[in-house]
Amino acid sequence: ATANTRLVGLEIAYFINYLKDNVGLNPKHVHLIGHSLGAHTAGYAGERIEGLGRITGLDPAEPYFQGMPSHARLDPTDAQLVDVIHTDGSSIFLLGYGMSEPCGHIDFYPNNGKEQPGCDLTETPLPLTLIKEGIEEASRVLVACNHVRAIKLFIESINSNCPYIAHKCNSYQNFLQGKCFSCKENDTGCAIMGLNTVRPNHAPGAKYFISTGKDTPYCRRQYKVMLDLAKPPRAESWVQGFMKVSLHSDNGVIRNLDLTPNGYERMEHGTSRSFVVTHPDDIGQVKRVEFYWEYDMDVLQPRSICFFWCNDHLYVSSIGVTEADEDGSRGKRGVLMDSKLCSQGPREYADIASRTSAVFIDKCEDQELLN
Structure with a gap:
């Protein structure tokens, strides 16, 4: 699957460029959203689409991508806005499937971007999920609860009345201690995570932290x-x-x-x-x-x-x-x-x-x- 990401990205780029050349599609109005390997696939597409508007990376995959050069993974040059939500950034040896390093114009780290509330094995409702949603969803909850949380957070942000406000900070501990709480007009100290994200006016690489709940609604004031x-x-x-x-x-x-x-x-x-x-x-x-x-x-x-x-x-x-x-x-x-x-x-x-x-x-x- 990893080896095919570049090929799939090229096919997506071909399709969008075809629409641009034949029906007048403006790439700046195109928003690609990819989860895990799909985030890097969107990046490969973006580097072949001039002026692509936006890529949202939902917990980009870590194996074979973490620590690689920017041309081999999702990076800020792939679109005019690249926003990323990290939810499973523990080491792959600890079954963390997502990247921990920043790879967008703005990178969000809900709950430090690692262990998500409600995803501990003692908290996951496996029997109920198995009965209500089947073995496929139960398996996903068991092994990839943290990894798929990025999808759920982004979906909820679309119609939520609760603002997903994240704060730029040098560590999650300092965020929890209230040391990074600036959120004033024209200030880059805070940003909204999810659909309503805008590109910040600072260089890429900063981390924005936010705390969420263990079940819906995930957004917390x-x-x-x-x-x-x-x-x-x-x-x-x-x-x-x-x-x-x-x-x-x-x-x-x-x-x-x-x-x-x-x-x-x-x-x-x-x-x-x-x-x-x-x-x-x-x-x-x-x-x-x-x-x-x-x-x-x-x-x-x-x-x-x-x-x-x-x-x-x-x-x-x-x-x-x-x-x-x-x-x-x-x-x-x-x-x-x-x-x-x-x-x-x-x-x-x-x-x-x-x-x-x-x-x-x-x-x-x-x-x-x-x-």
Whole structure:
């Protein structure tokens, strides 16, 4: 199959050029979409079609293409816009079938472009899929769930009311920590993934990250939660633990969003930390936040063991909640959502003991007047 990709690409190029020469088709209006080997096939076609408008590569295949020269795989010169969605970029030795290296004008990496939510063997509904859709689809779910997720994400983007907003970042970890959240007008810090993608005004090679859900609808609205930590005299210089937030707004309540899904986080008092959380709903302007804290001891870190001689409390001055689509120009909402919430108590900060919660409200100005 790999050996035939160039031949098939040449046949596609011949057909489009025939339409150009005989019926006046303008190649700039042609959009080729290819999955796996089909992405590279579209690339081979594009290099033989002058002025081809767009190629969308859906998880381009890795074997025989990763690390190869640009003329031997999909690359940005194959069309006026080459956009790529990577969903299965683990090593082929770990059954990852997709490329991990950028190969378009703009490259999207949902969930780091590797393991997709809902594709773990413990989460895939194989018996139900076998009954409802047959052995072929069940086999595809078993061995290629990550690989075919790119197709499902692109299809959903066509009619979704939820904007697939991705953020340019140098690593997925930094994205999850809210360090790459710029999304202002004429800014290349964010882009829409899927059908509505536009060519960025920077050089190819950048990676755009986005988090999605494990089932339909896959699109998730992204919220940055920023914690400003106080440092009163009795506070430890740092503590570590788990955190959750519940967000209250005029549109309803989103409960127990996990800020630490991958394990405890070390929190240094007197600093700020940010986290990206996702949810399918548009929550609107946040009016109230319930923040839960649970200290965690690690036997491999003796300094984290806390009994009678240390303070396991977390001291939080304020909590900020911002939606990713800050200016509305790239998404479909068009409303700025940027809330700052302060402690409901008498102090300038909340003193939160382990395994307890504190409430923050959007009355920071009133709180500052009281203090």
